[in-house]
Amino acid sequence: MIVTVLGATGKTGGTAAERLLSAGTQVKAVARSADKLAALAKKGAQTVSADVTDAAALTAALRGSDGAYLMIPSDYTKPDLLGQYARATDAIARAVQDSGIRRAVLLSSFGGEAAAGTGPIVGLHAAEQRLRAIAGLNLLILRPGYFYENNFGTLGLIKHQGINGGAIDPDVAIPTIAAADIGVVAADALNRPTFAGSAIRELRGPRDLTMIDMTRALGKAIGKPELPYVRFPDQGYVDGLKSAGFDPDAARLFLEMAQAFNKALVGPQPDAEKLRTTTPFEVFADAFAQAYRAAP
Numbered sequence: 001m002i003v004t005v006l007g008a009t010g011k012t013g014g015t016a017a018e019r020l021l022s023a024g025t026q027v028k029a030v031a032r033s034a035d036k037l038a039a040l041a042k043k044g045a046q047t048v049s050a051d052v053t054d055a056a057a058l059t060a061a062l063r064g065s066d067g068a069y070l071m072i073p074s075d076y077t078k079p080d081l082l083g084q085y086a087r088a089t090d091a092i093a094r095a096v097q098d099s100g101i102r103r104a105v106l107l108s109s110f111g112g113e114a115a116a117g118t119g120p121i122v123g124l125h126a127a128e129q130r131l132r133a134i135a136g137l138n139l140l141i142l143r144p145g146y147f148y149e150n151n152f153g154t155l156g157l158i159k160h161q162g163i164n165g166g167a168i169d170p171d172v173a174i175p176t177i178a179a180a181d182i183g184v185v186a187a188d189a190l191n192r193p194t195f196a197g198s199a200i201r202e203l204r205g206p207r208d209l210t211m212i213d214m215t216r217a218l219g220k221a222i223g224k225p226e227l228p229y230v231r232f233p234d235q236g237y238v239d240g241l242k243s244a245g246f247d248p249d250a251a252r253l254f255l256e257m258a259q260a261f262n263k264a265l266v267g268p269q270p271d272a273e274k275l276r277t278t279t280p281f282e283v284f285a286d287a288f289a290q291a292y293r294a295a296p
């Protein structure tokens with residue numbers, strides 16, 4: 001069996017590629033950086049260095065595959081975030097059609113059912129719609145919660161200002177997950193394909209967590225159990241993202257996503273299968289603590 005993995009050096013695709021390889025499945029690993037792909041080549045993957053907007057390169061990578069892991073990369077520092085999602089989606093959808101592959105797992109998100117009001121997740125909604133419309137494609141849509149790894153985004157704030165913070169209200173419980181667990185689910189679904197037609201699977205870790213829960217666990221892991229979580233004013237949050245290098249439009253979309261969590265616009269859907277993955281937040285908190293100690 002051959003499976004093509006997009007974003008194969010990333011958090012979800014990297015785990016998916018490794019798990020497929022260790023199950024004896026042949027992997028075509030796609031990303032831009034040949035240097036980062038080299039580690040997968042050493043483990044036996046065929047590697048393809050291509051941009052996700054290059055439909056011809058993606059078609060060639062997908063052709064002859066029994067399945068594919070599809071994810072939509074983007075760059076928050078560049079303008080027109082939703083346009084980036086749209087261009088990647090268009091190239092991926094054309095490649096799926098032109099290559100004639102019959103089976104794919106798409107990485108979407110909790111909130112992927114909504115056409116507006118959820119910030120960047122709107123781009124994933126459009127990807128879901130576009131791929132579901134492809135005749136003959138058996139598609140499993142994964143809708144995971146908030147990645148634990150997002151907390152790396154405030155490592156500098158925690159280290160240098162002694163606070164955690166963001167625009168999600170402190171007491172809102174949100175579905176959260178270890179990114180690697182998504183890769184495992186994707187690889188297993190492609191290794192033992194049981195899905196047919198189009199199916200949606202919501203993925204979340206053992207417990208939904210508030211920002212206070214996550215901050216408390218991070219604080220404990222770094223030896224600062226009193227670490228506070230500060231709900232920034234909306235404009236302060238946007239300004240903070242911009243000074244961290246976000247494009248202004250991307251920063252606005254991230255605020256919209258936080259507001260969607262706060263208003264409970266992002267939640268379980270009746271038409272979706274539910275799966276809880278096993279890695280607890282504390283495992284991530286230990287990795288965070290190591291990075292915290294190593295950071296300047």
Ligand SMILES: NC(=O)c1ccc[n+]([C@@H]2O[C@H](COP(=O)([O-])OP(=O)(O)OC[C@H]3O[C@@H](n4cnc5c(N)ncnc54)[C@H](OP(=O)(O)O)[C@@H]3O)[C@@H](O)[C@H]2O)c1
Binds near residue numbers: 108124
């Ligand atoms: N963070 C969350 O809480 C969350 C929740 C739900 C869904 N999501 C979705 O998860 C996805 C991100 O997945 P991830 O975290 O596994 O990715 P990631 O760790 O950010 O890695 C991105 C991967 O894509 C490749 N890539 C980046 N830009 C590319 C381009 N222009 N062309 C081809 N390849 C490119 C990267 O390698 P190169 O740089 O070498 O190309 C890398 O392999 C996004 O669609 C996001 O919306 C995120």
